[in-house]
Amino acid sequence: MDATAAEGTVRVEVDLAGRSYDILIGDGLIASCGSEIARRMPSVRCAIVTDSNVAAAHLATLVESLERAGIESATITLDPGEKTKSFAALEAVVDGVLGARLERGDLVIALGGGVIGDLAGFAAGIVRRGMGFVQVPTSLLAQVDSSVGGKTGINTARGKNLVGLFHQPRLVVADTAALDTLPPREFRAGYAEVVKYGLIDRPDFFAWLEKDWRAVFTGGPARQRAIAESCRAKAEIVARDELETGERALLNLGHTFGHALEAATGYDGARLVHGEGVAVGMALAHRFSVRLNQCSADDAARVEAHLGEVGLPVRMADIPGSLPGAEQLLSYIAQDKKVLRGALTFILTRGIGRSYIARDVPASEVLSFIQENLPE
Numbered sequence: 602m603d604a605t606a607a608e609g610t611v612r613v614e615v616d617l618a619g620r621s622y623d624i625l626i627g628d629g630l631i632a633s634c635g636s637e638i639a640r641r642m643p644s645v646r647c648a649i650v651t652d653s654n655v656a657a658a659h660l661a662t663l664v665e666s667l668e669r670a671g672i673e674s675a676t677i678t679l680d681p682g683e684k685t686k687s688f689a690a691l692e693a694v695v696d697g698v699l700g701a702r703l704e705r706g707d708l709v710i711a712l713g714g715g716v717i718g719d720l721a722g723f724a725a726g727i728v729r730r731g732m733g734f735v736q737v738p739t740s741l742l743a744q745v746d747s748s749v750g751g752k753t754g755i756n757t758a759r760g761k762n763l764v765g766l767f768h769q770p771r772l773v774v775a776d777t778a779a780l781d782t783l784p785p786r787e788f789r790a791g792y793a794e795v796v797k798y799g800l801i802d803r804p805d806f807f808a809w810l811e812k813d814w815r816a817v818f819t820g821g822p823a824r825q826r827a828i829a830e831s832c833r834a835k836a837e838i839v840a841r842d843e844l845e846t847g848e849r850a851l852l853n854l855g856h857t858f859g860h861a862l863e864a865a866t867g868y869d870g871a872r873l874v875h876g877e878g879v880a881v882g883m884a885l886a887h888r889f890s891v892r893l894n895q896c897s898a899d900d901a902a903r904v905e906a907h908l909g910e911v912g913l914p915v916r917m918a919d920i921p922g923s924l925p926g927a928e929q930l931l932s933y934i935a936q937d938k939k940v941l942r943g944a945l946t947f948i949l950t951r952g953i954g955r956s957y958i959a960r961d962v963p964a965s966e967v968l969s970f971i972q973e974n975l976p977e
């Protein structure tokens with residue numbers, strides 16, 4: 602008998618009519634993944650896409666769980682790190698899925714963090730014009746953000762996530778026990794995305810995080826509450842605007858600057874990982890909002906203080922190594938997917954939990970702001 606989802610598992614639904622799916626959040630869920638999949642999608646076969654670090658920790662548990670549920674699986678193991686979100690790795694995944702002779706009705710399972718989820722989801726979206734896809738996120742960042750909502754893709758030298766598609770998973774299984782062994786830096790980076798939901802439109806959640814963040818880092822009910830609240834926040838926005846024609850862009854708070862900084866550091870995880878880029882980006886978005894007289898300096902300082910307190914970088918000067926000049930950073934920003942008829946779009950804020958979409962932000966303002974904030 603397969604293990605059943607442990608008591609205390611939280612279920613959050615992403616409501617997309619005929620394509621709705623569950624996010625299951627709980628302790629030890631990788632061991633019950635097989636039965637959760639078999640119950641929803643009988644008679645599938647699957648390819649598990651993972652990286653070598655995650656494979657060492659969780660692959661055997663997943664494969665055994667699938668076997669107990671009568672699900673055959675092949676495995677494609679890639680190098681860890683952001684550089685794996687590439688055309689070369691995409692080709693390897695596509696080849697592995699086709700080599701396993703999976704059909705359109707079969708499944709790609711992403712076992713890993715945001716890189717694996719985005720890449721495997723993209724492959725699932727294009728192989729045989731769209732295969733089924735299940736996310737088994739093992740990092741905090743993937744559990745609270747990237748596994749939910751169907752954004753998939755890879756990076757190019759010209760910018761982050763510039764090639765990809767929307768392809769929703771059929772199920773998300775977030776095993777919170779997987780976070781117990783996460784390196785502290787990786788956990789912190791994921792926490793930046795948790796803070797993001799408070800800053801978008803949940804000021805009470807942000808205030809709770811300011812007070813109780815240590816409990817979230819320790820584990821247990823506070824951590825599960827933070828993950829569930831983040832998933833609920835994201836699921837609500839995605840259900841209203843799946844393809845980012847409007848309000849979904851709010852989920853990009855911190856990402857306009859953050860993605861530019863990731864590209865500028867060559868996706869070198871030793872210098873900057875995605876969640877750290879988002880942390881710097883959120884602090885910059887608040888500071889930029891102050892400069893544009895939209896947000897009080899006190900609120901911007903509060904955001905910076907909280908992110909700094911947990912150990913996240915908040916200034917470009919906190920990023921090790923040198924950065925390119927302001928013009929180069931602006932040219933990465935100009936590749937952002939929110940650009941509309943050449944005009945820059947930013948997620949700005951009128952205060953904690955009062956983010957908004959600002960279209961037509963003058964490039965000259967952005968350039969001066971970057972110049973003022975670049976380290977000497």
Ligand SMILES: O=C(O)C(=O)C[C@@H](O)[C@H](O)[C@H](O)COP(=O)(O)O
Pocket residue numbers: 746747749750752761762794845849850852853856938
């Ligand atoms: O789901 C979304 O929508 C987001 O913007 C969430 C982001 O945190 C996530 O990093 C996303 O992949 C970024 O999307 P992009 O469109 O800016 O590449």
